[in-house]
Amino acid sequence: MSTDATLSFEEAMEKFDPVLGFEVHVELNTATKMFSSAPNVFGDEPNTNVNEVDLGLPGVLPVVNKKAVESSILIGLALNCKIAESCTFARKQYFYPDTPKNFQTSQYEDPIAYDGWLDIELEDGTVFHVEIERAHMEEDAGKLTHKGGATGRIQGADFSLVDYNRAGVPLVEIVTKPIQGAGSRAPELAKAYVAAVREIVKNLGVSDAKMERGNVRCDANVSLRPYGREKFGTRTETKNVNSLRAVEHAVRYEIQRHAAVLDGGGTITQETRHWHEDTKSTTSGRPKSDADDYRYFPEPDLVPIVATREWVEELRATLPEPPAERRKRLQGDWGYSDLEFRDVVNAGVMDEIEETVAAGASAAAARKWWMGEIARRAKLADVDPVALGVTPAVVVELDALITSGKINDKLAREVLDGVLAGEGTPGEVVEKRGLAVVSDDGALQAAIDTALAAQPDLADKIRGGKIQAVGAIVGGVMKLTKGQADAGRVRELILATLGVEG
Amino acid sequence: MAAINRDDVAHLAQLAHIEMSETELDRMAGELAVIVDSVKSVSEAAGDDVPATSHPIPLTNVLREDVVGHVLTAEEALSGAPDAEDGRFKVPAILEED
Numbered sequence: 001m002s003t004d005a006t007l008s009f010e011e012a013m014e015k016f017d018p019v020l021g022f023e024v025h026v027e028l029n030t031a032t033k034m035f036s037s038a039p040n041v042f043g044d045e046p047n048t049n050v051n052e053v054d055l056g057l058p059g060v061l062p063v064v065n066k067k068a069v070e071s072s073i074l075i076g077l078a079l080n081c082k083i084a085e086s087c088t089f090a091r092k093q094y095f096y097p098d099t100p101k102n103f104q105t106s107q108y109e110d111p112i113a114y115d116g117w118l119d120i121e122l123e124d125g126t127v128f129h130v131e132i133e134r135a136h137m138e139e140d141a142g143k144l145t146h147k148g149g150a151t152g153r154i155q156g157a158d159f160s161l162v163d164y165n166r167a168g169v170p171l172v173e174i175v176t177k178p179i180q181g182a183g184s185r186a187p188e189l190a191k192a193y194v195a196a197v198r199e200i201v202k203n204l205g206v207s208d209a210k211m212e213r214g215n216v217r218c219d220a221n222v223s224l225r226p227y228g229r230e231k232f233g234t235r236t237e238t239k240n241v242n243s244l245r246a247v248e249h250a251v252r253y254e255i256q257r258h259a260a261v262l263d264g265g266g267t268i269t270q271e272t273r274h275w276h277e278d279t280k281s282t283t284s285g286r287p288k289s290d291a292d293d294y295r296y297f298p299e300p301d302l303v304p305i306v307a308t309r310e311w312v313e314e315l316r317a318t319l320p321e322p323p324a325e326r327r328k329r330l331q332g333d334w335g336y337s338d339l340e341f342r343d344v345v346n347a348g349v350m351d352e353i354e355e356t357v358a359a360g361a362s363a364a365a366a367r368k369w370w371m372g373e374i375a376r377r378a379k380l381a382d383v384d385p386v387a388l389g390v391t392p393a394v395v396v397e398l399d400a401l402i403t404s405g406k407i408n409d410k411l412a413r414e415v416l417d418g419v420l421a422g423e424g425t426p427g428e429v430v431e432k433r434g435l436a437v438v439s440d441d442g443a444l445q446a447a448i449d450t451a452l453a454a455q456p457d458l459a460d461k462i463r464g465g466k467i468q469a470v471g472a473i474v475g476g477v478m479k480l481t482k483g484q485a486d487a488g489r490v491r492e493l494i495l496a497t498l499g500v501e502g
Numbered sequence: 503m504a505a506i507n508r509d510d511v512a513h514l515a516q517l518a519h520i521e522m523s524e525t526e527l528d529r530m531a532g533e534l535a536v537i538v539d540s541v542k543s544v545s546e547a548a549g550d551d552v553p554a555t556s557h558p559i560p561l562t563n564v565l566r567e568d569v570v571g572h573v574l575t576a577e578e579a580l581s582g583a584p585d586a587e588d589g590r591f592k593v594p595a596i597l598e599e600d
Contacts, residue, residue, distance in 0.1 A: 030568050037571030046589040047576040055579060067568035088556045095519055097593040146595060158595035161587055164579070293517055298556030306562040 004281065005260040009184070009252060012224075012259030018186045019232050020179040020251065021221035022193060026172045026201050027140060028071045029208045029215075033168035034139040035062030035105060035302075040170070042213055046163035054168040056101030061301055064089075068170035069112070069305055071206035072137045073315050075172050076113025078200045078322065079132050086306045087112045089137070089299040097162050098141035106173075108296040111136035112305065118200075120192045121324060123342065128189050131177040140169040178232065186222075186255060191248035194218050198244075199323045211242055218247050222254040224262060233258070234268040238282050241275045250275045253282060330354060334363035340371075347375055349385050355392035365399045366392075373413060377420075394419055397426040410483045411435045437486045441493065444477070444485060448494055451476035463498050470494055506535045 007015075030040050036053035052060045076083050090108035116132035142164040174197060182189045198216045202209035209215050223235035236258070241250045258268055272285035321329070330350065331341040334357070344350055349370040356366035370385060374395075378385040398415060401407045407415060407430060418429030430436055451473050452459045461469045470491055477490045495501070508531045515522045522530065576589045585592040 032566075032568050032570050037566065037569065038573050039570045045576060047574075047579040047591070049573065050579050051572050051574050055574075057582075063564065063566040065568050066565035069565065086562070093517075096596060097591070144593075145590070148595075160593050160595050161590035162593055163590050295517060300557065303557050303559070303561040303564050 004257050005264070006253070006256035007259040007263060009256055012256050013184045015226070015263060016224035016233075016255075016259050017180075017227045017229075018182060018251075018255050019223045019225065019235075020176075020182060020186055020190060021235070022174075022176045022179075022190070023219040023221075023237075024174045024194060024197050025140075025217045025219075026075065026174065026197070026207050026209075027215045028068050028170040028172065028206055030065055030067045030071065030170055032065055034065055034068050034137070034170035036168055037063075038168065041165070042208075044165055046161075046165060049165040050167065054100075054164055056099075062105065062299075064302060064305065065170060068137065069307075070315055071170070071204070072112050072135065072172050073307060073312060074204050074206055074319065075174070075201060076116065076135050077312070077316050077319060078204055079113065079116035079118055079135060079174065079197075081113035081116030081132060081135060083307050083312050084110055084112050084114065085309075086110070086304050088304045089302045090296045091299050092138075092294045092296055094294060096141075097160060098144055098167070100142070100164065100167065104138060104141065105299055105302070106138035106296075107136035112307070118193070118196060119324070120189060120196050122185060122188055122192055126185065128179070128182060128185070128192075130179055130189075130193055133175045133177045135172055135174045138171045138173060140166050140171050142167040187248045187252040190220060190251040191244050194247045195244050196323070203320055203323050203326075205320075211244065214242065217242055220247060220251050220254070222251055222258065223268070224255065224258045233262070234270050236268065236271055236273050236282075238273040238275050239285065243277075246275060246277060249280050250282065253280060257282070333357075334367070336363070336367065340367065343371060347371060347385055349375075352386060352392055352395075356395045359392050359396040361392075361396045361399045366395065369395045369399065373416065377416075389420060390416070394426060401426055401430065405486055405489075406430065406436050408437055408483070408486060411437065435484065437484050441489075444481070444490060444493055445497070447477045447480040447485070448473070448490065448497055450480060452494070452497065459498060462494075462500055465500070467495075467500065506531055506538060510534075 006012075028034075028040075032038060033040055033054060036051050038051045038054055039049045041049055053062055073083055087107060087110040089105050091103040092106045092108070093103045095102055111134040113135040114133065116135070118130050118132060120128045120130050122128070142162050143166050144160045144162055146158065146160050148158045176193070179189070179193075194216070198209045198211065201207040201216065207215050211217075218241050220238045220241055221235045222238070223233040225231065225233040236254060238250045238254055241247045254273065261268055269284075269287055271287040273282035274285050275282050327341075327345065327350070331338075334341075334353070336344065344353060344367065347370070353363070353366045353370055356370070357363050361369075369390075374385050374388060374390050378388045381388065394416075398407075398412050401415070402409065402412055411430075412426075414433065414435055415426045415429045418424070418433055418435075419426055423429050423432055454476060455473065458469050458472055462473070473494050474487055474490050477494070478485055478487065508527050511522070511527050511530045511534060515527070580586040580589070580591065583591045
């Protein structure tokens, strides 16, 4: 494994100025492939979502998926790109079993979208302006599973198994211009940029945007140069860094590794690097070579795509509110502090709170539930709060049950247990488990009398004006009613019983 | 005459995975130079007012609605494969990570 030397991040930053660049691949969630009518579905049995076009059989003709073109234009618009009036497809030739045609249909000289930008806001509010070079349409490749081989075996014994279900899935590749001036914020910016792109495509509804499924994949380019020098250093490209955290770590690691090489008087080899999540380091992939001579040429089987201005404007009119603007609006609407709102965003429950509020809960109640009890349970179960299975409707109903005095906070947690155990809606759980608070004053009075009789000294103190002692009696009543009493009402009744003014 | 030497042809042959003998390399170097020159004369004929095209027919936007159509079964997909295992194409390992 890797034995590469690294400098500390701080030392690397003292000596060198990092330049970044990203290629983010976004898989579109169209019903069918980019050039064939076979289904675009994740996780099916191998080679069941393919037809002759995906397999590159002789004599087949690709036909472009209109929805995929529209999704690509939407992505371009959301990235503030210009949309090409006319663009073409090109063949990128290489030999590897993931592409049965021996070429990938892509775009070369004239991408559908170009010259865009995105303002990326870091956690502390610092904004970096990232320029987008291009966003082009292409197709995904099949999936290889490598078998056999390993230590001590002759490599000839190895083989790979190929599933072409993913071959031909529409992809949009988004390429940034070199990002300069990020300094020590480079790793953070890397993560924030990929997060922003993922958020945008998810918000557009054009991709499922699940990084763990490879819907959004990032190749991160890093180079270093001495401060003050304009010319870029030699870059490395770390491939397929497939989580937001990994993007941050990989950029940080490559900066530290480059710095050690350069500081020791060495030179960086231009090559691809592979990120290893287990060791949090990269290893050498293959250097730039003849194999990167892709001999692009215009795809003769496909005619140009002309995006008329009417078509582009029609699509522009359907653009949803940009995520960053939406966040500003929601924070204002909800009246959360910066810190509260950031916690909500980081917990990934902003959409859920929005739905909860839309379904009738107050912003405060929605936050109380999603950031409180639900977050707590999610942490225990080691899942994202959203994955716990609590829906905004459940939160709204729980909150309404509390507000109406039917249950209290403690009972609500039990009701949630029931909901998560599949016993039905909160209302049904209250019914089935008999969890409603005891609001029958007669029943409460009996419990109060018992509690007072059990602690006559306290009762005297309260009568003598030590009102704060009432809490202990309330506690006694709650115990007797197994928590099913409205504490506020109990307090009132105790004071009334003792003839004291609350 | 276009400058295409034997090394250029050998390089292209390697990129295209075409096995060529020494004699073939020599012959192709000469022939390709003639072909390239012929193509060049077409470029000369086209003035600046003639845009480059990627397609001989003036067609654009041949598009398909995003509706699932023809699909093969895994068995059909694999029917022409030299080797298969577990419903997948079996291929020799290529010494390169994907």
